[in-house]
Amino acid sequence: MIFRRLKVSDATFRFALPHLHVAQAQKETTYNEALLRIDGLLHCAVQDELQTAPNATPAESGKMWLIGGLPTGEWQGRAGMIAYWTGSAWRYFVPQPGMEIWHIGAAKALRFINNDWQSAQPVLPAAGGSVVDIEVRSQMEALIGELRAIGLLPS
Known part of the structure; x- marks a missing residue:
């Protein structure tokens, strides 16, 4: 062998x-x-989306930010990546298709789809139609409310 x-x-x-x-x-x-x-990657949550690195201190160790589309300074060339502050240095994560993060500042989930961070779009309440079904509409409103409450739909 x-x-x-x-x-x-x-x-x-x-x-x-x-x-x-x-x-x-x-x-x-x-x-x-x-x-x-x-x-950093396990149950990933970012503080906000920024174009330039914040003046992070050692007390902010473990906090993460989503790097915006036109980053400058230390983050230049890292658009769309996740920046992880470790107390003295930045670590960067390249997002993978289907990856999901929680945006703390906006209180919503973002998913990386087609090389972009996307979130669910607002769902409008039911309106119009020739027959009004009160029970169905109230159930739909309750469902939409629950999805908003857990951050899957924007408010």
Whole structure:
């Protein structure tokens, strides 16, 4: 039997979590970097969408921002990415198709679809028609209200 050495990439494919390697020195550094990235991506929530990096302090460690479409300064060239402040440096996440984040400032969910962050559009209440069904309309209003309350539909 012939054994071939497989080439292992340095990081995972989707979110660039670093791999540990055989005989690697200081594995804790690689491991801690992976945990830091997982911590940012798990139930991801951004403060707001900004064009330029805020003057974040160590007290704001763990906060994240969505980088706007025309970023400047330190964020230039990173449009649409998620910036994660780790207390002394920024980490950046490239969004993946179907990824969902919570926008704290707007109180709504955003989903990355067709290379853009999108949210649900408002649903107008039922109106008109030749037959008015009061029970159906009240149930629809209740459903729309619940979807708004959990952030799936805008207010």
